[in-house]
Amino acid sequence: MPIIRTPQEFNEDELFVDLRAMFDYPLYLKCEGFNFAGSVKLKAALSMVDAAERDGRLNRDSVLVESSSGNLGMALSMIASVRGYQFICVVDPRTNLSTRQLIETLGGKVHMITEPSPDTGFLGARLDYVRELCASSPRYVWLNQHANPDNWRAHYRTTGPAIHRQFPDLDVLFVGAGTTGTLMGCARYFKEHRPAARIVAVDSVGSVTFGGEPGSRMIPGLGAGVRPALLDETFVDDVVHVPEIDTVRTCHRLARGGFLFGGSTGTVVSGAAAWLAEHRRGKDVVAVAVSPDLGDRYLDTIYQSAWVRDIYGADALDAVERLTPPNAIATGVR
Structure with a gap:
């Protein structure tokens, strides 16, 4: 049992969720929301x-x-x-x-x-x-998180090694792109210690980080209106852009399985599932995605049906409502 004196001393760094039953892909989600600040x-x-x-x-x-x-x-x-x-x-x-x-x-x-x-x-x-x-x-x-190298160094020292310890044969790592601190720290670590691993950045549609057209974005966390100074694209093998409606639907799909995650997690999982469907369908693969936070702070937005329908349209959640019940997903019953 850990005993701490200050809140920043505690961070659960070894928890992963196996999403295979829910998404039909061998994807492990590294949960970074279990500390007193609630996020990575x-x-x-x-x-x-x-x-x-x-x-x-x-x-x-x-x-x-x-x-x-x-x-x-x-x-x-x-x-x-x-x-x-x-x-x-x-x-x-x-x-x-x-x-x-x-x-x-x-x-x-x-x-x-x-x-x-x-x-x-x-x-x-x-x-x-x-x-x-x-x-x-x-x-x-x-401190300037957008340009401070101690942002990515934190993940080079901790997040990357934690993933590597659990998945030494990692094939693909999916990381969301905000300031790109988590992305750059993990990417730099794996390029040195597991160069065979493919690094896939997941960004929001409307973000300019990877040269996309600027657009309206309502969900905080991932994406940027200014290209992050920390970003070095030579460490990134591929990029997936996710529309916000897919972020919302993925969050609700995870919630139907009992997992309440934040908007950035919905974006990363949606992007990972899309990339795996296109590039690794039917193949054995060791894939990990990083979940930045949990969903309790999004109850008034992403998980509020009226907010979602007001922003994204009356039928925004129809696809989620047609999902197989969670107990059927968990037991493999169709």
């Missing part, structure tokens, strides 16, 4: 804060400031509360209400950007505000 972003947050402290950038008078769609803000708010820093999280309207409330409950402040930049969307507008704030006083310290 705890690793990046801790790595970046520790590095800033070692470098002397953070001191008792510092005010942490970060642009976040939610999960990193939650993780930084938790760490800031433990270590005595003030924290300002810059968000936009897509950030879930429950996440904003959690950040404030832990002592952080939330600044909402209400108007997107005409060229770079909400992300660009958030980053512009952070730059202006930092220029106003040296007290503000921006």
